[in-house]
Amino acid sequence: MSGFPALFYKEMLRFWKVVVQTVVAPVVTALLYLLIFSHVLEEHVEVFPGVSYTAFLVPGLVMMSMLQNAFSNSSSSLIQSKMQGNIVFVLLPPLSYLEFFLAYLGAAVIRGLVVGLGVWAVTLWFAPPQMPHPGWLLAFSLLSCGILGAVGIIAGIWAEKYDQLAAFQNFLILPLTFLSGVFYSIHSLPPFWQAVSHFNPVFYLIDGFRYAFVGQSDADPWLGLLVGGACFVAISAFTLALLKSGYKLRH
């Protein structure tokens, strides 16, 4: 694992050098969502008994921000390196594909967690801090950032142009995060869409994460952990196979 620390450090330094864009901006975006939706819906919606809409929304927003930023970190780093051509700097050294994977994944997870922490910190103003199950919080944060970080690696390797990556982001990642119960409970959906949601792994991630905050959820958090864990293993295995084959990186 000789080259891993340097690649991990480089990936960390990369997003930290543009922290306003990579951390502050998503925190502000999440804050805007919170202001608008809690203003409009606070009086009208009570998803779980005894839980205010704002308290319901906060974990959803934290999770959505983590998911999007973990994806964004690995995918944009790779596509930029490919477009610039400086991807050769990491292809020439004796880095193994496992080191490559872990470095990009690790930085994506850290970026996701930092953004999540930032969003949570600013929402403390609006919802009183509560955390009945911190263990679940940790488990679902790591799992979610890991899954989306790995998906970001796949997208970054696959995309050959910025617009292809943007399509991936706009037509897959964004709908997946928006339609997975960030703003609503799936119990408010028609039965068909409720059933569909149970096949969406991101739903389990957000639902389980919310359980850590409010102690109530649509699905059993253990089931969520199982689904999330299986997803992470499958996607990681696929990403590693992709890296090992040299797909789109080595001709």
Add this chain to the structure above:
Amino acid sequence: MNPVSAIRVSGLMKRFRATQALDGVSLDIRPGEFFGLLGPNGAGKTTLISILAGLTRADAGTASVMGHDVVRDYRAARRALGVVPQELVYDPFFNVRETLAIQSGYYGLRHNDDWIDEVMHHLALAPHADKNTQSLSGGMKRRLLVAQALVHKPPVIVLDEPTAGVDVELRRSLWDFIAGLNREGHTILLTTHYLEEAEALCGRIAMLKHGRIVACDTTRRLLQHTNEHCAQLRVDAEALPAPWQARLQRDADGSLRFDFSDYAELENLLADLRGAGVRITELHLHEPDLEDVFTDIMQRA
């Protein structure tokens, strides 16, 4: 004979869609050589280098660096190799020193500051150590690429068109540095379009065309390959002695061109001119250089 070659490729084949980029290339470069790889654009030079560097995988054949197969033993092979890529690439997130420290880290070198300082000094990058790579001039970016290829002190250094776009003065200092590395025992593999550079620096040269090696020999023997000499002269008479009229071509500027392979022919020409009372007002001799050899070999191949 040294059993371990610095670079050894054997029967390399690579096809990109309709183009056969490499069509059975074999080469054996010994440690300490300064080896030139020449050929027109699209001859397969960069493909060959990419296979050595592990950026491209060969369809058939094998390649090794310091005895390490570039596929099976890729970590050892890459550790032994420093590549200066042809494209002027850089990472705009970092400054010069960060770039070199990170690149060292990829090879597992944590405390490489002394060597980084030395490389920056030799490549005149030291005054720019804290500059963002984006603000560097083209020549500086090129030298940073050279520095990046050297952070792990590789025994084998590959330079793909390293002086394209570098001004004359910098080119000279770059070559002094590379030649110094070669004297210290580093093996150098160079591709360049500047044939006079190859002629001056390389001990051995291979020429590629359409993915095949069409010539591979010491620079000295390649230069002897053609014994086509040429004399350019002006005379004060319109008419030439009859036997020579067909042999001399009149160029557009009025001078006469005489191609010969043996100096005795020139001797005869001069004697006949003197005998006919023709006075020579100007005379230039052109010895064959690598460019003539290159052109000749490429046309025949």
